[in-house]
Amino acid sequence: MIWVVNILTVIVAIYYSIKLSNQKRAYSYSIFVIKIGISLHFLEAYFNSKSEKCEFYIASNFIEAIDSCIDYKSGSMILAQALILAGFTVLIVKLVIKLTSK
Numbered sequence: 001m002i003w004v005v006n007i008l009t010v011i012v013a014i015y016y017s018i019k020l021s022n023q024k025r026a027y028s029y030s031i032f033v034i035k036i037g038i039s040l041h042f043l044e045a046y047f048n049s050k051s052e053k054c055e056f057y058i059a060s061n062f063i064e065a066i067d068s069c070i071d072y073k074s075g076s077m078i079l080a081q082a083l084i085l086a087g088f089t090v091l092i093v094k095l096v097i098k099l100t101s102k
Helices: 002-019 023-047 062-068 075-100
Strands: none
Touching: 002 075, 023 062, 023 075
């Protein structure tokens, strides 16, 4: 399921980045989408921080704490990963188009 979502996300993001002619708008949209995806990760960790499996207060560093509180197979995490993947795909495709058009 996750791989299907990721592949479809990349295809749609490549199509969108080729169709969008305004370079600044593409960059601002992709940064915005990446921020939403990262925010969803933090929200998932926050809402799961009270569960038994979450070791938020025991972990040695911040990344381990966040990682222990996230269920990566939940719907919100699939959406968050797809948003981050789409944002980075648009950035990369627009950069490649810009570099090859010179």
